[in-house]
Amino acid sequence: MxxxxxxxxxxxxxxxxxxxxxxxxxxxxxxxxxxxxxxxxxxxxxxxxxxxxxxxxxxxxxxxxxxxxxxxxxxxxxxxxxxxxxxxxxxxxxxxxxxxxxxxxxxxxxxxxxxxxxxxxxxxxxxxxxxxxxxxxxxxxxxxxxxxxxxxxxxxxxxxxxxxxxxxxxxxxxxxxxxxxxxxxxxxxxxxxxxxxxxxxxxxxxxxxxxxxLGKVKGNKMVDMQLSNNKLVDRGTKMLMEELNISEEKAAALLLKHKNVRSAILNYTNGNR
Missing domain, CATH: 3.40.50.10490 (Glucose-6-phosphate isomerase like protein; domain 1)
Structure with a gap:
């Protein structure tokens, strides 16, 4: 054909x-x-x-x-x-x-x-x-x-x-x-x-x-992204600051603890801070 x-x-x-x-x-x-x-x-x-x-x-x-x-x-x-x-x-x-x-x-x-x-x-x-x-x-x-x-x-x-x-x-x-x-x-x-x-x-x-x-985005944020470089860590920190209305210091500590934006949000809202 x-x-x-x-x-x-x-x-x-x-x-x-x-x-x-x-x-x-x-x-x-x-x-x-x-x-x-x-x-x-x-x-x-x-x-x-x-x-x-x-x-x-x-x-x-x-x-x-x-x-x-x-x-x-x-x-x-x-x-x-x-x-x-x-x-x-x-x-x-x-x-x-x-x-x-x-x-x-x-x-x-x-x-x-x-x-x-x-x-x-x-x-x-x-x-x-x-x-x-x-x-x-x-x-x-x-x-x-x-x-x-x-x-x-x-x-x-x-x-x-x-x-x-x-x-x-x-x-x-x-x-x-x-x-x-x-x-x-x-x-x-x-x-x-x-x-x-x-x-x-x-x-x-x-x-x-x-x-x-499939639920891999929350709002308009990449909450499941891999924190594979400093730029993405900074982006994740800003996401937490905005979502949870917390300071940069708290957001950075939370991200360091949970290694993932979604996990950090869930644990924070459930009282595991």
């Missing part, structure tokens, strides 16, 4: 090498301004997927991102930020990239063309029917991702996808597809640009809304 691969269409701009730096930056920015509008159009699709992920996570499920190249790296980025931000285990949201961890920094030739490796990579984590697997591919044609989702479907695992072309093979194999069409790239075919930005925005939306629905 053929389809219109917008991500590969020619840029609306030409003779880029003749542009001044200001012209380059201005034109790239003009294209970037269109991305959030494209994402807005697919909020209903994102919502359907988030609702399913939350329901399954409440029953012990995990969330997997699978992708190649830029798409794979974006999935790993989002997954890796969930534990420090929301205090969840590292094995709750998992990013997998074609070619393995080496491919995070350096492209692994033809890794994305494998029709079997994605499922093998998922099996290492004992993926099962309680989990959700989201395939990320701007083109929607990456064999590694498509075949991984096909195997997930065969094993009754919920599948979603984030792609930037309508009617792609990836969207067709996904049970809950998200097709965010951002149009041709400033540099023809460079899907790390608008397509990659759109994917990052949607990943932010998915993981953040899922974690809020």
């Amino acid at each position: 053929s389809f219109n691969k917008i991500t590969e269409q020619a840029s609306k701009y030409n003779h880029l090498e003749k542009m001044t730096v200001n012209q380059l930056l201005t034109n790239i920015n003009a294209e970037d301004k269109t991305i959030s509008l494209a994402v807005e159009k697919v909020i209903p699709s994102i919502e359907k997927l988030v609702v399913q992920i939350v329901e399954r996570m409440k029953n012990g499920g995990r969330l997997f991102y699978v992708g190649a190249g830029t798409s794979g790296r974006l999935g790993i980025l989002d997954a890796s930020e969930c534990p420090p931000t929301f205090g969840v285990p590292h094995n709750l949201v998992i990013g997998i990239i074609a070619g393995g961890d080496t491919a995070i920094r350096k492209a692994v030739e033809f890794a994305e063309d494998s029709t079997t490796q994605c499922w093998e990579d998922l099996r290492k984590f004992e993926v099962n029917a309680t989990d959700t697997v989201i395939g990320i591919a701007a083109s929607g044609t990456t064999p590694y991702v498509i075949n991984g989702l096909q195997k997930c479907n065969e094993n009754n695992i919920l599948t979603g996808c984030i792609t930037c072309n309508e009617g792609s093979p990836l969207a067709l194999v996904s049970k809950l597809p998200i097709e965010v069409v951002v149009g041709p790239e400033f540099v023809t075919g460079s899907s790390r640009m608008k397509a990659g930005t759109a994917q990052k925005l949607i990943l932010n939306m998915i993981s953040t809304s899922v974690m809020i629905q």
Whole structure:
């Protein structure tokens, strides 16, 4: 089946090498301004997927991102930020990239063309029917991702996808597809640009809304964040000062004692100060 691969269409701009730096930056920015509008159009699709992920996570499920190249790296980025931000285990949201961890920094030739490796990579984590697997591919044609989702479907695992072309093979194999069409790239075919930005925005939306629905945010604060550096300790201290109306000294001592903002709040309000 053929389809219109917008991500590969020619840029609306030409003779880029003749542009001044200001012209380059201005034109790239003009294209970037269109991305959030494209994402807005697919909020209903994102919502359907988030609702399913939350329901399954409440029953012990995990969330997997699978992708190649830029798409794979974006999935790993989002997954890796969930534990420090929301205090969840590292094995709750998992990013997998074609070619393995080496491919995070350096492209692994033809890794994305494998029709079997994605499922093998998922099996290492004992993926099962309680989990959700989201395939990320701007083109929607990456064999590694498509075949991984096909195997997930065969094993009754919920599948979603984030792609930037309508009617792609990836969207067709996904049970809950998200097709965010951002149009041709400033540099023809460079899907790390608008397509990659759109994917990052949607990943932010998915993981953040899922974690809020799972109770990992109180008010608008990251009360379960890991206190892994001085900046975050200071942020946690300020959270306690504001939430409990106490001095900085008391807040710092409370945080030092309980090692977690949520735990500190609960213990303080229960009289364990």
